[in-house]
Amino acid sequence: MAETKRLICRGDELAECGDGVRFVVDHQGRSEPAFVIRYGGEVRAYINRCMHIPYELDWHPGKFFDSEGLVLICSVHGASYDPATGQCVGGPCYQGLTNLTVEEIAGLVYLAE
Numbered sequence: 001m002a003e004t005k006r007l008i009c010r011g012d013e014l015a016e017c018g019d020g021v022r023f024v025v026d027h028q029g030r031s032e033p034a035f036v037i038r039y040g041g042e043v044r045a046y047i048n049r050c051m052h053i054p055y056e057l058d059w060h061p062g063k064f065f066d067s068e069g070l071v072l073i074c075s076v077h078g079a080s081y082d083p084a085t086g087q088c089v090g091g092p093c094y095q096g097l098t099n100l101t102v103e104e105i106a107g108l109v110y111l112a113e
């Protein structure tokens with residue numbers, strides 16, 4: 001089956017280590033909350049579910065980074081994740097976030113489905 005791409009947002013909506021853009025994705029047969037952020041100049045997207053307890057991470061819609069912009073942090077109990085990989089780097093998470101494939105083409109951010 002040919003890969004399709006779904007437009008998520010404009011690239012300029014994603015500042016480096018800034019607010020993320022939330023969206024909903026069909027993932028493994030379920031509708032899941034997800035988000036995209038920019039880190040290291042690259043767009044990166046994850047399912048918006050903490051690996052401690054499956055709550056959404058953001059403390060306010062789109063607020064995924066800690067105050068220094070170093071890690072993605074769960075608003076519930078403070079689990080932190082590497083923005084580049086989604087791997088758990090602190091707090092009560094024992095595995096990483098679920099990665100989604102996104103790419104930026106001509107200033108637009110697409111999810112590969």
Ligand code: FES
Nearest residue numbers: 050052074077079
């Ligand atoms: S639910 Fe995310 S740290 Fe507990």
